[in-house]
Amino acid sequence: MDAPTIQPKFLPSGNELGLVAVGFSGGQCKPGVDAAPMALIDAGIVEQIKNDLKYNVTYDDKVHAYNELMPTSDPDYRNMKKPLAVSAVTRALSAQVYEHASKGRFVLTLGGDHSIAIGSISGTAQAIRERLGREIAVIWVDAHADINTPETSDSGNIHGMPVAFLTRLAREERQDVFGWIKDNQTISTRKLVYIGLRDVDREEKKILKENGIKAFSMHDIDRHGIGRVMDMALGWIGSDTPIHLSFDIDALDPMWAPSTGTAVRGGLTLREGDFIAECVHGTGSLVALDLVEVNPSLEAQGATETIRAGCSIVRCALGDTLL
Secondary structure (H helix, E strand, O other), rough: OOOOOHHHEEEOOOEEEEEEEEOOOOOOOOOOHHHHHHHHHOOHHHHHHHHHOOOOEOOOOOOOOHHHHOOOOOOOOEEEOOHHHHEEEEEHHHEEHHHHHHHOOEEEEEEHHHHHHHHHHHHHHHHHHHOOOOOOOEEEOOOOOOOOOOOOOOOOOOOHHHHHOOOOOOOOOOOOHOOOOOOOHOHHHEEEEEEOEEEEEEHHHHHHHHOOEEEHHHHHHHHHHHHHHHHHHHHHHHHOOEEEEEEEEEHHHHOOOOOOOOOOOOEHHHHHHHHHHHHHOOOOEEEEEEEEOOOOOOOOOHHHHHHHHHHHHHHHHOOOOOO
16 A cells, blocks of 8 residues: 555645544444444554555544443434434534544544434534535445434434434434534535435435435446446536545445445445545545444454455545555
8 A cells, every 4th residue: 555646625735634433333223333443443444544545643542432421311302212312422523523624634434323424524514614615525325325304214213314414304403412413514415425325215215306316326336337326426526525425334235244234235346335435535525534334243254354344445535546
């Protein structure tokens, strides 16, 4: 691995990175995903970023569990499970990501379940608006759309709702249940692109169609190939928009990443996942990355493989190349 050569369009330096490790699993019901950040770190991802890709990493050497923010009671509200905990954690994470992004650093957030994107993306969106006066685009790579509102969700798990809150398709006035999200922390549905969808709820399909959201399913990838899909996705966003890439490891087929909570067959190959990350890095517009939903406690024999896949995605998004 060598240091990246692409010059970033929206960051003052190409090698300053802020890392936030989020050991949180409250957005869904399976324990173990909180152990993912430490598993990725133990696998050497931080050393690879520092030593091989030559980034200056700002990291507090802590996996944040946010135990001090956990409420003593957290009843369901509007069909949401653990609403107080998820809201408190994502609010704290938003401030952490904002702190890095406002200083012009690339921000890498290691989760954790995908509910944490409420925090990471809102923090990026706020910082980029304040620093550059621009909206961000979000590329959401996932088997699932995660755009259920509390009322359309069958499970009530908030890791299936983050995009709804980030786009204001779901709103809440209570400050302790996502009412803290302000307009300058949200994203536009016009700058949202999905890649890899293959397990989308009926109500989510309606939401995507009614709001004209650009979404590429595995059918589109099968039909056009990942190269053409990336051309279309990046063409939709345009070359003048900072990009936050939110990558759920379950976008990959379980053959490549079995150790995740909601695995769905028929997904991306590891090379296709790496290619997505490589293409987004190649635009020079990438300002932030989430890597979520690795669960080392599931499919124990496949945990190492899943962790290696996660590390590969991160490296490719940060400029690692094959040649």
